[in-house]
Amino acid sequence: DQQVKQNSPSLSVQEGRISILNCDYTNSMFDYFLWYKKYPAEGPTFLISISSIKDKNEDGRFTVFLNKSAKHLSLHIVPSQPGDSAVYFCAASYGAGGTSYGKLTFGQGTILTVHP
Amino acid sequence: DVKVTQSSRYLVKRTGEKVFLECVQDMDHENMFWYRQDPGLGLRLIYFSYDVKMKEKGDIPEGYSVSREKKERFSLILESASTNQTSMYLCASSLFLAEETQYFGPGTRLLVL
Numbered sequence: 001d002q003q004v005k006q007n008s009p010s011l012s013v014q015e016g017r018i019s020i021l022n023c024d025y026t027n028s029m030f031d032y033f034l035w036y037k038k039y040p041a042e043g044p045t046f047l048i049s050i051s052s053i054k055d056k057n058e059d060g061r062f063t064v065f066l067n068k069s070a071k072h073l074s075l076h077i078v079p080s081q082p083g084d085s086a087v088y089f090c091a092a093s094y095g096a097g098g099t100s101y102g103k104l105t106f107g108q109g110t111i112l113t114v115h116p
Numbered sequence: 117d118v119k120v121t122q123s124s125r126y127l128v129k130r131t132g133e134k135v136f137l138e139c140v141q142d143m144d145h146e147n148m149f150w151y152r153q154d155p156g157l158g159l160r161l162i163y164f165s166y167d168v169k170m171k172e173k174g175d176i177p178e179g180y181s182v183s184r185e186k187k188e189r190f191s192l193i194l195e196s197a198s199t200n201q202t203s204m205y206l207c208a209s210s211l212f213l214a215e216e217t218q219y220f221g222p223g224t225r226l227l228v229l
Contacts (some may be wrong), residue, residue, distance in 0.1 A: 106159040
C-alpha cells in the first residue's frame with residue numbers, strides 16, 4: 001500500500017517558467033514532509049521540508065505548500081533552470097520531536113526536465 | 117560536510133551468493149538506513165538502525181539482514197542473492213530526531229545474474 005504517491009512520473013517545463021510537482025499521502029499520522037532531489041549516479045539530497053503546523057515554507061526559488069485537509073503537498077520551483085532537471089522525491093515521516101527514528105516513507109519520484 | 121560512503125558503486129553477483137554492502141558515515145549520526153530504489157517504486161526502506169547493535173525492519177526486509185557493530189558503519193547482507201534483488205541500494209544516516217535530514221550515500225548498483 002503506497003502511503004505517499006507522486007502520480008506524475010515526469011514533468012517537462014521551459015526554462016524560466018514555474019515547475020509544480022505534486023504529492024499525495026494517505027497516512028494522517030504523518031507530520032513532517034520533505035522533498036529530495038536526485039541526479040543520476042548520485043544519492044538523493046535534501047531540498048526543503050515542512051512541518052504539519054505550517055502550510056508553506058520557502059527557500060529561495062523553492063516553495064513547499066501543504067494542504068492537510070486534502071493530504072496533499074506540492075513543490076514550486078520559480079524560475080525553473082536547466083540545472084533543476086533531476087528526479088524529485090517527496091517523503092513523509094511522523095513523530096517529529098519524538099522517537100520515530102526519522103523513518104521516511106518516499107513517493108515514487110517525478111522526473112523533471114527543464115528545457116533551455 | 118556530512119559524508120556517507122558506500123563500499124562499491126557497482127557490483128555483479130551470481131544467484132545464491134552472499135553479498136555484503138557496506139556503508140560508513142563520518143558525522144556521528146545515531147540513525148542509519150538502507151533503501152532500495154526501483155523504477156516506478158521510489159525508495160523503499162529495507163532496514164534501519166537507531167543505535168549500535170540495534171536494528172528495525174523496514175517495509176521490505178525479506179531476503180536481507182543488517183549488522184551495526186560500530187556507530188559509523190551499517191552493513192546490508194543479502195544472505196542468498198536472487199535476481200529480484202537487482203536494484204540500486206542507497207544508504208543514509210541522520211541524527212536522532214524524526215525531523216532531522218537524512219544524508220545519502222552515492223548508491224550501489226547491484227546486478228544479480
